[in-house]
Amino acid sequence: MTPSSSTLRAADQITYLDQAAASYPGRRYKQQLLAALDLCPGHVVLDVGCGPGTDLPALAAAVGDGGAVIGIDHDPAMLKQAQHRSTTHPQVTVRSGDAHALxxxxxxxxxxxxxxxxxxxxxxxxxxxxxxxxxxxxxxxxLAEPDWDTLAIDAPDSATSRGYTRYIVSDVVRNADIGRQLGRLLTDAGFEVASIEATVAMFHDYQAANDILRMPAVVQRAWQSGALDENTARAWLTSLTNGPFLAAFTFFTAIGRVPTTNS
Structure with missing residues (x-):
């Protein structure tokens, strides 16, 4: 039986999320985020956009048998995988839902x-x-978000590197520079900002970077849309694999606290 195209897309997205979580920058910020949540046994914790459930077991371990973990996502394929990964954690509940109307x-x-x-x-x-x-x-x-407007990729053809970043910001990611906005958004929503941290996700290996950036696929979309010249973009990709490699972007984490009294 041949998998449907939608099944293949879902599998590819799950693989992408798993690779991002397993990368060194992914492991580092996830550990920082977990520590910053200051989870205690008995807490009820919510993971909005839980995806394939990558982080649900760690949250469950932190809140213990007396706590509860709720994972919410809108994608049926993600929910199915999250449920599968949480079967040994009875305190985890996975629910379909919209982040805009929890x-x-x-x-x-x-x-x-x-x-x-x-x-x-x-x-x-x-x-x-x-x-x-x-x-x-x-x-x-x-909250944890990248700021794609800070993406820098070293290449002899620096103009195409800049064009690649511009294409991601303008056409690939809906809110590409939201990382830098987290503190303001928390304040506007009525939270007290407890902390904001910025770290640089840096890659010296092309394949490790490609697990996150998916450069060939993005570049193909860019030349198909006319944002980049195909021959120039192909040469740019080749140059990335043939020499020393460096790519980096800024990743932001922010912690907000709900006030205990009305101001």
């Missing part, structure tokens, strides 16, 4: 997180308003 009661959550989700949403402000609604006073929200 299927949860007011002030019902102790901790919440979004990990590389806001960059894709139609209305990040509404998603943060929903987090503000469902998280209890004194509760914490952890």
């Amino acid at each position: 299927p949860l009661d007011d002030a019902s959550i102790d901790r919440a997180r979004t990990d590389r989700v806001l960059q894709h949403l139609a209305d990040p402000r509404q998603a943060l308003a929903e987090l503000r609604r469902v998280v209890r006073p004194g509760g914490l929200v952890a």
Whole structure:
């Protein structure tokens, strides 16, 4: 039986998310994000846009048997995989839902997180308003987002490197520079900003970078749309694989706290 194109796309997306999580920058920021949430046994924690459930087991271990973990995603394929990965953690519940209208009661959550989700949403402000609604006073929200406008790739043809970044910002990622906005968005949503951290995700190996950036696929889309010249773009890709490699972008994490009293 041949898998459908939609099944193949879902499998490819799950592979991509797993590769990003397993990369050194991915492991590092995920550990930082988990620590910043300050999870305790018995907490109820929400993972908005949980994807294939990559982080649900770690959240479950942190809140223990007396806690609860709720993973929400809108993609049926992701939900199926998340449920499969959580079968040994009875405190985990995976639910279909929209980040813009969370299927949860007011002030019902102790901790919440979004990990590389806001960059894709139609209305990040509404998603943060929903987090503000469902998280209890004194509760914490952890956000993690790249800032693709900071992407730099070294190549002899620096003009095409800049064109590649411009194409990602203008055509590939909906909210490409949201990483730098996290503090302002938290404040506007009524959170107290507890911390904002910026780290550089740097790659010295082409293949490791390609697991995250998917450069051949993106470049092909760019020349097909007319954003880059095909011959020039092909030569640029070849140059990346034939010499010393360096690519980097800035990754932001922010922690917001729900005020315990109304201001």
